[in-house]
Amino acid sequence: DAGITQSPRYKITETGRQVTLMCHQTWSHSYMFWYRQDLGHGLRLIYYSAAADITDKGEVPDGYVVSRSKTENFPLTLESATRSQTSVYFCASSEFHRGQHEQYFGPGTRLTVT
Amino acid sequence: GEDVEQSLFLSVREGDSSVINCTYTDSSSTYLYWYKQEPGAGLQLLTYIFSNMDMKQDQRLTVLLNKKDKHLSLRIADTQTGDSAIYFCAESRTGNQFYFGTGTSLTVIP
Numbered sequence: 001d002a003g004i005t006q007s008p009r010y011k012i013t014e015t016g017r018q019v020t021l022m023c024h025q026t027w028s029h030s031y032m033f034w035y036r037q038d039l040g041h042g043l044r045l046i047y048y049s050a051a052a053d054i055t056d057k058g059e060v061p062d063g064y065v066v067s068r069s070k071t072e073n074f075p076l077t078l079e080s081a082t083r084s085q086t087s088v089y090f091c092a093s094s095e096f097h098r099g100q101h102e103q104y105f106g107p108g109t110r111l112t113v114t
Numbered sequence: 115g116e117d118v119e120q121s122l123f124l125s126v127r128e129g130d131s132s133v134i135n136c137t138y139t140d141s142s143s144t145y146l147y148w149y150k151q152e153p154g155a156g157l158q159l160l161t162y163i164f165s166n167m168d169m170k171q172d173q174r175l176t177v178l179l180n181k182k183d184k185h186l187s188l189r190i191a192d193t194q195t196g197d198s199a200i201y202f203c204a205e206s207r208t209g210n211q212f213y214f215g216t217g218t219s220l221t222v223i224p
Contacts, residue, residue, distance in 0.1 A: 031210065042120075042214040043204075045213075048210055050210065058211065108155075
């Protein structure tokens, strides 16, 4: 199906473990984004990518690693999970058109770090 | 993040107008956006406004921008129960950095 998907939808992991959240889009959009959503903070940008092999930090990148070897995939890795990384993670994709991004969001991954 | 502010809650009666307010911080922001989030779902773009505009209307939605005061509002006319959701404003700053407000939870009372 066309669109943007995230997996897993729910994940429970332990402190110190590595976990990877997957994001896949079928539109061949150039840009992809990772956000985390926390009560009282809204959405905060973690990393974004303007194209394959091009990534850049957002507002809260510490503790996260991203890669983009293919246009359609943008995995987010927590190398050593901490309780403060318990959150809902959203992936988005967009094209940069007429100076603006129309971002399309995935359904989110709810991550709990115990 | 980065001090894009919204009030947390708003309740309106079905059929009334809703006005959701947002203050942002960066006067050089080029576009300002409104998103809607329904329970358990991702965000859905509702509308956006270019920073050199004062107003944009799109069916039941009206966006007003006061650039001097860095104030953005979203008016929903004839609010319906299906409009109950969380509404986020967002600004795009230089490069591709997006900053979202904390979200306003709109409850529509039948």
